[in-house]
Amino acid sequence: MNSQDFQLLSGIVRDRSGLILTEDKVYLLESRLVPLARQRGLNTLSDLANELRRGNDEKLKEDITEAMTTNETFFFRDNKPFDIFKQSILPHLLETRSSRKTLRIWNAACSTGQEPYSVAMLLKEEAAKMAGWRVEILATDISNEVLEKAKSGLYSQFEVQRGLPIQLLIKYFQQMGEMWQIDSSIRAMVKFQKVNLLESLAMLGSFDVIFCRNVLIYFDHETKAKVLSQMHKILANDGALFLGGAETVLGICDDLNPVNGLRGVYTPAAGGILSPGK
Amino acid sequence: MASCLIVDDSKVVRMVARRILEDLKFEIREAEDGKGALDSCLNEMPDVILLDWNMPVMNGIEFLRELRASDGGDGPVVVFCTTENDMAHIREAISAGANEYIMKPFDRAIIEAKFSQVGVL
Numbered sequence: 113m114n115s116q117d118f119q120l121l122s123g124i125v126r127d128r129s130g131l132i133l134t135e136d137k138v139y140l141l142e143s144r145l146v147p148l149a150r151q152r153g154l155n156t157l158s159d160l161a162n163e164l165r166r167g168n169d170e171k172l173k174e175d176i177t178e179a180m181t182t183n184e185t186f187f188f189r190d191n192k193p194f195d196i197f198k199q200s201i202l203p204h205l206l207e208t209r210s211s212r213k214t215l216r217i218w219n220a221a222c223s224t225g226q227e228p229y230s231v232a233m234l235l236k237e238e239a240a241k242m243a244g245w246r247v248e249i250l251a252t253d254i255s256n257e258v259l260e261k262a263k264s265g266l267y268s269q270f271e272v273q274r275g276l277p278i279q280l281l282i283k284y285f286q287q288m289g290e291m292w293q294i295d296s297s298i299r300a301m302v303k304f305q306k307v308n309l310l311e312s313l314a315m316l317g318s319f320d321v322i323f324c325r326n327v328l329i330y331f332d333h334e335t336k337a338k339v340l341s342q343m344h345k346i347l348a349n350d351g352a353l354f355l356g357g358a359e360t361v362l363g364i365c366d367d368l369n370p371v372n373g374l375r376g377v378y379t380p381a382a383g384g385i386l387s388p389g390k
Numbered sequence: 391m392a393s394c395l396i397v398d399d400s401k402v403v404r405m406v407a408r409r410i411l412e413d414l415k416f417e418i419r420e421a422e423d424g425k426g427a428l429d430s431c432l433n434e435m436p437d438v439i440l441l442d443w444n445m446p447v448m449n450g451i452e453f454l455r456e457l458r459a460s461d462g463g464d465g466p467v468v469v470f471c472t473t474e475n476d477m478a479h480i481r482e483a484i485s486a487g488a489n490e491y492i493m494k495p496f497d498r499a500i501i502e503a504k505f506s507q508v509g510v511l
Binding site (some may be wrong): 186191269270274275277278279281282286287316 | 472475476480481484487488490492493496499500503504506507
């Protein structure tokens with residue numbers, strides 16, 4: 113693959129998803145796109161680039177973007193954010209929204225669904241405190257393929273062993289041959305939808321909590337600023353935004369502040385989850 | 391340094407597990423069946439036990455029941471690590487006092503995730 117081919121392929125991915133691929137990521141393009149090229153009877157990424165040059169093949173561009181943006185995830189990834197959610201954020205929300213009894217949670221870039229299902233299981237475990245509450249968990253991703261897998265709730269033995277406590281496997285999964293399927297009561301708690309974070313997010317409505325972990329690291333500064341600004345607009349004034357351990361709003365978005373003592377949690381500067389009176 | 395007793399009748403599995411767990415800074419002891427594991431525990435309780443199910447002399451579940459009934463036997467964290475990968479076996483292990491359950495084949499990521507969940511990492 114020559115430099116022009118790389119520019120063409122990485123440009124499509126950048127324009128459609130915001131994912132920045134520098135030239136040292138050629139291996140990533142090769143590992144993800146060669147299988148796609150072969151599916152189309154092409155041998156190399158140069159052949160794939162030439163196919164793109166021949167015409168405006170929207171489906172091919174979409175397939176390339178999907179292949180490059182599919183990311184690994186697992187249940188209760190990193191543990192700590194879920195502890196923070198359960199011990200600090202959820203009690204605050206249950207107290208401040210006790211009259212309306214509704215919660216809206218958004219898992220942006222949910223991949224194959226382990227994160228929203230982790231949140232759903234966590235909430236189910238807290239059901240005794242939430243009688244009469246209406247909770248909506250929206251889980252979105254740019255890739256149709258991962259959303260289909262997420263909706264099925266089917267995971268391999270390997271996937272259910274990374275991060276999922278055995279007690280929750282016993283409680284919320286059924287064995288289906290070689291696979292494990294998450295219970296329909298948990299699946300029903302999560303609504304999956306295709307959303308591109310580069311497009312307008314206003315139509316999603318407002319949220320009390322947004323999980324957007326390990327997504328921004330793939331974006332350039334300008335794209336991070338744009339996505340964070342949009343998320344700020346749809347986050348409740350005393351809501352919480354969870355970012356990944358290597359991500360921050362500092363120097364990118366002044367509308368959001370880190371919450372003291374809660375690593376990886378950000379809240380609107382104008383309101384704030386720990387503000388007096390909140 | 392926390393100690394881990396690896397109990398498995400397969401020398402290869404013990405070797406693979408030892409390599410991963412030494413890398414995670416555990417002091418390793420080994421036993422090749424439940425009887426050897428029980429003797430080792432009664433001599434000195436380890437912090438964690440990585441436990442196979444099917445073994446000669448005394449199998450994993452028999453060992454676990456004996457361990458939990460013995461003096462100080464409620465101390466070690468027990469993580470089953472077995473090819474028995476159905477819900478019935480998992481339930482039986484948990485009700486006998488196992489803290490976690492790994493279905494073979496395993497890799498470093500799974501060991502790390504499970505050991506982290508039970509608070510020994």
